[in-house]
Amino acid sequence: MPRRRIFAAYLQETRAECLRYLRSPSFLLPTLLFPAVFFLMFGVVLAGRSTPEAPRFLLASYSTFGVMAPGLFGFGMSLALERDNGLLTLKRALPMPPAAYLAGKMAMAMLMAALITTLLQTLGLTLAHVQLQALQMLRLALVCIAGAVPFCALGLLLGTLVKGQGAPAMVNLLYLPMAFLSGLWFPLQMLPPLVRAQAPLWPSYHLNALAQSAVGFDTGSAWPHLLWLAAFTVVVLAIAVRRLRRHG
Incomplete structure (x- = not known):
């Protein structure tokens, strides 16, 4: 198939999704x-x-909280449902690149992340009077849009593990506790030592650290968080794709 037609197939699947x-x-x-x-x-x-810095902290943490949902729900839950109702089987029978289906869902999640961070930044600037420079706003937006990808990988894995009827409960069972245990609703300093110790195990913790850094808080070097998220995405995505090929 010519490259132009392959690109058009990806574009059409992304647009449809x-x-x-x-x-x-x-x-x-x-x-x-x-x-x-x-x-x-x-x-x-x-x-x-609360403290004067609270709205700025919450803008970053709820941006992280918001961009988790498109990957977990829009990717994971929909994949589980489409496996059950046969749509995934139909997609595989169509003459299109196999990865176009997943690329379309990932593009949808990143678009939703862009809308979420735009809405939250608008509320922060207008109603919460958060003081952000243009570069900080752009950096937060880029962190949120790219930060949807690890949760797409996690959502893909969940979609291969559960049936369609059980997917909403399973996604919520992971989504809300992960947000709490990562310190998105309360600063980690306010949580018990056991919760603080396990927080770095969650991808949301590392994404939140990058978001907090984007709005001006000192969270140390960004590289450990970036490398952790990249490794998490690659490993989880590889497991999910392998399961998808085996079990459909």
Whole structure:
């Protein structure tokens, strides 16, 4: 197949996947509004009762919390459902590159991450009066968009492990505790020592460290977090693709 047609196949699958979810309010609205509502409650309404730096900290942490969802729900849960209803089998029978299906879902998750970080930054600047420079805003956006990829890999793995009916419960069982245990809702200093000790095991902890650094907090060198996320993505993605090939 000519390269032009291969590229067109990837583009069409990405376009179809993004349009499918953008036209689905039951997915789009909760994914966009869930982190925004949390930020409004804790970063705007209750900000006066906390330190002046709290809204800026919460902007980064809820941005991390928000961009986890498109990969886990839009990738993992939908894959489990599509395996059950036969859509994945149909996709495999179509004359298109095998990776186009996964690339389309990943592009959708990254687009949703871009919308989420844009919404949260708008709320932070206008309602929470967070002081950010243009470069910090851009850096936070790039961290969030790229940060959706590790959770796409994790979502892909979950989609190969569970059936469609059990996928929502399984994703929520991982999504919410992982956010809490990574220090996204409260600073790790406020949590018990056992929770602080295991926090670096979660990808959300490392992504949050990069997000906090983007808005001006000192979280040390970015390289350990970047390398950890890259290794996590490669390993989990390799396991998930192998399972997908074996079990469909």
